[in-house]
Amino acid sequence: MGLFQNSFSIRALEEFSGVKAHTIRIWEKRYGLLAPDRTGTNIRHYSLDELKVILNVAYLNKHGHKISRIAAMTLTERDRLVRETAGTSDSAEETLNTLKVAMLAFDEVMLERITAEYRKRHGFRNLVELVFVPLLEHIGVLWQTNVICPAQEHFVSNFIRQKLITATDGLAASEGSKDRTFVLYLPENEIHELGLLYVNYLLRASGERTIFLGQSVPGEDLKHLAAVRNGQLVMVTILIVDPPAAEIPTYLKELRAQLPDNRITFLVTGAQLAKVKDMEVPPGIRTFPSMRELVKAVDAL
Secondary structure (H helix, E strand, C coil), X not given: CCHHHCEECHHHHHHHHCCCHHHHHXXXXXXXXXXXXXXXXXXXXXXXXXXXXXXXXXHHHHXXXXXXXXXXXXHXXXXXXXXXXXXXXXXXXXXXXXXXHHHHCCCHHHHHHHHHHHHHHHCHHHHXXXXXXXXXXXXXXXXXXXXXXXXXXXXXXXXXXXXXXXXHHCCCCCCCCCCEEEEEEEECCCCXXXXXXXXXXXXXXXXXXXXXXXXXXXXXXXXXXXXXXXXXXXXXXXXXXXXXXXXXXXXXXXXXXXXXXXXXXXXXXXXXXXXXXXXXXXXXXXXXXXXXXXXXXXXXX
């Protein structure tokens, strides 16, 4: 694939841009938009700059600009039109495209600049929900199909993690207006905490009292916490990888059995949970098919 030499196959361009390989070949041949290198067996290899070109072309074409007009522009004119189009529409898509290029180049300065600009215009919550979440979802697909390497996924994930922690740190700790505390944790062997960090931020921003336990928390630790904290406890967890879907009904039953006190309730979501159909959920546990549904529930509390 030649990914680590900043060289991309036509399949990689298709995955990044959403433009079919057949269409990319037509644009390349008819309009000269791209000039890939070719191997001795005539396999195309595209540069990082050409990936940026196809992202911008696809963006403009999607927003109603004819491909013939786009192709006739210089790179400068095309970049200007992208910025103008982003300014008159939902610019999250253009921000996403730029962040993908920054990820591939391991360019933290670009990540900082683009996310700061978007946050200034639209606020932190829109940055997370309209940019970071779709970016992470797309990165998951790219990683699973070997279009990007794990280091690139880690680079972006850790960048987002730091932004979530910094934003939460900027909020004053609250005693809360109600007799309840939210406890945010991931079960044992679960380490994917970005969603949990965001829910913690939302709760803190709304003035709720939270205790953030983070990754891989044994059930016994939850029992110990419950024994020393008074008032209503709302346990929030997200099941991305572990426990696997087949074990979730048992996990939830054991969780309720470990913490049967009626003052303790649970909010549960995650990719593994979404795979489980027609599950009998123990009393005191609310399940959500997606992070978006959990966020809605948190907003309504």
